[in-house]
Amino acid sequence: MATPGVHTTPLSPSEHQVQLRRAVxxxxxxxxxxxxxxxxxxxxxxxxxxxxxxxHSDPWVGTLEAFAxxxxxxxxxxxxxxxxxHYGDRIGRKATLIATLLLMGLATAAVAIVPTYExxxxxxxxxxxxxxxxxxxxxxxxxxxxxxxxxEWARDDRSRGLIAxxxxxxxxxxxxxxxxxxxxxxxxxxxxxLGWGWRIPFALSLILVGVGLYIRLGxxxxxxxxxxxxxxxxxxxxxxxxxxxxxxxxxxxxxARMAEQAPFYIFTAFIFSYGIGTLHxxxxxxxxxxxxxxxxxxxxxxxxxxxxDRIGRKxxxxxGAATTGVFGFIYFAMVNTGSEAIIFLAIxxxxxxxxxxxxxxxxxxAESFTGRLRYSGSSLGYQLASIIAGxxxxxxxxxxxxxxxxxxxxxxxxAICAVITLVATALMTDYTGKDISGSGVYGQRD
Numbered sequence: 001m002a003t004p005g006v007h008t009t010p011l012s013p014s015e016h017q018v019q020l021r022r023a024v025x026x027x028x029x030x031x032x033x034x035x036x037x038x039x040x041x042x043x044x045x046x047x048x049x050x051x052x053x054x055x056h057s058d059p060w061v062g063t064l065e066a067f068a069x070x071x072x073x074x075x076x077x078x079x080x081x082x083x084x085x086h087y088g089d090r091i092g093r094k095a096t097l098i099a100t101l102l103l104m105g106l107a108t109a110a111v112a113i114v115p116t117y118e119x120x121x122x123x124x125x126x127x128x129x130x131x132x133x134x135x136x137x138x139x140x141x142x143x144x145x146x147x148x149x150x151x152e153w154a155r156d157d158r159s160r161g162l163i164a165x166x167x168x169x170x171x172x173x174x175x176x177x178x179x180x181x182x183x184x185x186x187x188x189x190x191x192x193x194l195g196w197g198w199r200i201p202f203a204l205s206l207i208l209v210g211v212g213l214y215i216r217l218g219x220x221x222x223x224x225x226x227x228x229x230x231x232x233x234x235x236x237x238x239x240x241x242x243x244x245x246x247x248x249x250x251x252x253x254x255x256a257r258m259a260e261q262a263p264f265y266i267f268t269a270f271i272f273s274y275g276i277g278t279l280h281x282x283x284x285x286x287x288x289x290x291x292x293x294x295x296x297x298x299x300x301x302x303x304x305x306x307x308x309d310r311i312g313r314k315x316x317x318x319x320g321a322a323t324t325g326v327f328g329f330i331y332f333a334m335v336n337t338g339s340e341a342i343i344f345l346a347i348x349x350x351x352x353x354x355x356x357x358x359x360x361x362x363x364x365x366a367e368s369f370t371g372r373l374r375y376s377g378s379s380l381g382y383q384l385a386s387i388i389a390g391x392x393x394x395x396x397x398x399x400x401x402x403x404x405x406x407x408x409x410x411x412x413x414x415a416i417c418a419v420i421t422l423v424a425t426a427l428m429t430d431y432t433g434k435d436i437s438g439s440g441v442y443g444q445r446d
Contacts, residue, residue, distance in 0.1 A: 013155075019220055020153040020163075026215045027146040027167040030101055033208040034142045035174025036181075037108035038073065038135060040201055042269040043182050043290075045070045047276075047283060048198050052116040053125045060402050063273050067395045069129050070269070073136035074391025080140020081379035082239050088145050088375030089238035092221045092229075093152070096375070097145040098213065104138030105209030107131050112202035136386075144379030146170070147362040152222035152371075158309055158433050164362035165305025171358070172297035172351070175268060175290070183287040224371045235372045242369065242377040249368040252424045253381025254388065256364070259321040259421035260357040261389040262396075263328060263414045267293075267350040270394040271335075274401065279335065281343065289347035297351050297358075304359030313364040314430040318422055320356025325418030327353045328411035336407060357421075367431040389417065 011019065049069070050062035057065060080100070088096040114127045146167040154163045181201035188197045220226075228234050235241055243250065268290055275281040308316040327350075334346035369377035400409040 016153070016155060016223075020150075020155075022219050023153045023222070024150045024163065024166045026219045027097075027149045028170045028173070030097060030212045030216055031142065031146045031167045031170025032173035032177065033170075033205075033212045034101060034104045034139055035171050036177045036208060037104050037174075037205050038139050039175045039178035039268070040108065040181065040205075041073065041111065041132060041135065042070060042265070043178050043272065043287075044198050044201075045269065047182070047186075047272055048194055049128070050273075051194065052118075053128060055117050059277065060398070063277070064395065064398055064402075065125075067269075067273075067398055069125060069132055071391040071395055072129050073132040073139070074386035076133045076136025077140035077383040077386040077391075078380060080137035080142075081144065081383035082140075082376075083137065084141025085144055085242075085376035085379040086237075086239045088141070088148070088379070089235055089373060092225050093145045093149050093375065094216065094219060094221050096141060097149065098216050100138045100141040100145065101209060101212050101216065104135055104142065105205050105212070107134035107138060108202055108205040109209075112199040140383045140386075141379065143167075143382055144366075144375045147366055147378065148224075148375055149219070149222060151363065151366055152224040157435060160367070161308035161313060161360050161363045161432065162302060162306040164366060165302045165359045168305070168358050168362050169298065169301050172294040172301065175297075176294040179287045179291045179294070183284060183291070186283055186287070224374075228372050233372050238373050238376040239380070242373040242380065246369060246373065246377050249428075250377060250381040250384065252428050253365045253368065253378070254384035255424035256317070256421050256428060257361070257382065257385035258389045258417040258424070259324045259414075260354055260361065261385050262393040262417045263324055264351070264354050265390050265393040266397050266410065266414070267331070267347070267354075270397045271347065273394075273398065274407075275335075275343075278401070279338065279343070281340070285340065285344075286347070289344045292344075292348050293351045296348065297355050300352055300355035301359045304356050305363070306359075308360030308363065309432065312430055313360045313367070313432045314425055314428060316360045317357050317364055317425050320353055321418050321421040321425060323356060324353040324421075325415045328414030328418075329408070332407035332411050363432075364425075364428065364430075367434075368429065 045066050050059070050066040054062040054065045084096050084100055111128065111131050114131065115124050117124050147164050150167055151160055151164040154160050181204065185197040185200050186193050271290070272286055275286045276283060304316060331346050331350055334342045365382055366374055366378040396413060397410045400413060401407060
């Protein structure tokens with residue numbers, strides 16, 4: 001009996017090319033929608049959640065409390081990676097991606113109806129925390145599937161970096177859409193925006209989920225998973241097996257993300273509380289600047305993914321990590337000038353060092369695992385970084401600034417993350433251009 005969505009007969013080269021394009025489009029658009037949901041929460045956290053859900057706290061403490069809830073989504077991401085990584089390697093990439101999209105979208109839409117402290121006291125923050133956790137579970141399972149849906153349709157091993165970078169392209173798309181939505185509704189008065197305007201972008205998630213489902217339902221399962229089914233090589237306990245066989249690759253993948261993920265959330269989430277509270281910049285100015293940075297990433301991410309196919313995955317990634325370590329000091333020096341033009345330029349350029357790593361990152365991590373364990377292994381390695389990097393980053397940045405009253409302390413933190421990434425990446429194996437179909441370089445473990 002044929003599995004739904006799995007092609008049982010060989011495809012012609014033209015049919016394969018059509019499926020590759022559909023898979024890339026479905027992965028990219030679906031990922032953009034899920035990251036819209038995740039970044040929307042990030043943006044609104046720095047703007048309104050401290051005021052609405054922790055109104056009696058000192059402003060600095062209230063911001064810490066809001067970012068603590070924000071961090072819950074990152075703690076949940078490895079859990080989502082474990083759950084959906086298991087099913088992605090058991091029942092397929094397509095079905096799992098549909099489930100993550102539904103989970104993420106419904107949780108985001110529910111944020112729109114959470115009562116504030118004024119209505120139900122601390123229970124508003126409790127509900128917000130629960131929904132943020134569900135968001136994290138959903139996005140934790142999304143990344144691995146979207147990357148594999150694109151990469152495993154690639155016929156040419158020399159173009160995997162570029163093809164795998166397209167789902168990464170969904171991140172700046174989601175960031176742009178989230179900031180655009182908040183910017184559009186923040187045109188209303190401050191009282192109206194705080195009262196109900198911020199809720200509308202969350203409710204709009206339902207429409208985006210409908211679009212994403214329509215696109216993802218129309219694609220076939222990847223050739224790699226179809227072959228695993230045909231050869232009866234589907235792993236019964238993929239998560240346990242990958243932890244047993246690939247512990248080194250999982251840990252190195254997580255530490256390699258330190259310089260990419262921690263600064264990213266400082267530059268796109270912490271900057272709102274810092275920019276408004278310390279630099280006294282307007283909300284709309286910061287939203288516009290971050291949106292502009294995300295547009296630049298539209299070009300930069302696939303460009304650096306393509307370059308990794310030419311100069312090697314590790315080489316491109318380590319150049320990005322080294323650049324990030326230096327750029328943190330430049331960034332805060334520019335931001336602290338107080339000049340709108342220089343601050344805008346700093347924010348506009350802030351994601352370029354990130355993109356140097358994020359472009360080749362999907363292929364670098366996914367190539368480290370065999371086909372039958374790839375969803376579980378790459379998802380777990382990727383999402384473990386959420387606990388040590390992305391989740392605590394705005395919280396650490398807020399604490400460092402509150403403790404030392406200097407942004408230089410935050411730049412030092414970024415530099416430390418860069419050093420960790422350089423060491424971890426140097427220890428990884430570079431499979432650029434090599435066969436990763438499930439035999440080849442992994443034949444001895446398959």
